Amino acid sequence: DAGVIQSPRHEVTEMGQEVTLRCKPISGHDYLFWYRQTMMRGLELLIYFNNNVPIDDSGMPEDRFSAKMPNASFSTLKIQPSEPRDSAVYFCASGGEGRDEQFFGPGTRLTVL
């Protein structure tokens, strides 16, 4: 199994631009999570899906952030417009029914200039 796949691995953009991060979860996993890691706030959950349906988006920082999961094998996290304070590493994770089972992708390092 290839594990959770994220693209791009690195993204550098200018303030005001739209950014789209992509995630392919592990096949058969029902849960998909988006996390953000920053020095100030550590690793924080933004949103998670169960069977492609958003369950909890209370961690999404503001309306500039949106996430979709159109099917079981693909999810996107979009930031529009992007701001320098959005610079962080964004992780996608997927999991099954067990509480131990969150498998993380390698992350996307986003830099907004």
Next chain:
Amino acid sequence: DQQVKQNSPSLSVQEGRISILNCDYTNSMFDYFLWYKKYPAEGPTFLISISSIKDKNEDGRFTVFLNKSAKHLSLHIVPSQPGDSAVYFCAASRVGGGSNYKLTFGKGTLLTVNP
């Protein structure tokens, strides 16, 4: 308001000795605790977990201890190896209301094991 705290940003130990990483939590509703390990440029990987009905869980060189009254858990690595050098995250979740899978993470502790 940090509900999961790892107060030591870094820890350095000698190979072969014990590494003890600590974690405190404030939310008494948390009933499941996990440790993740993270190498640079990789995502966190699950290491070991413990349910609140237990006070100890062991897996090879890794043991997690839970003290519910103190709202404190610790990860012991014995013996420590240079390959254990990584950032260790403590995480917690609570059952019910769809929160089973909602992990709250600490900020991590960088462990360096010196040969």
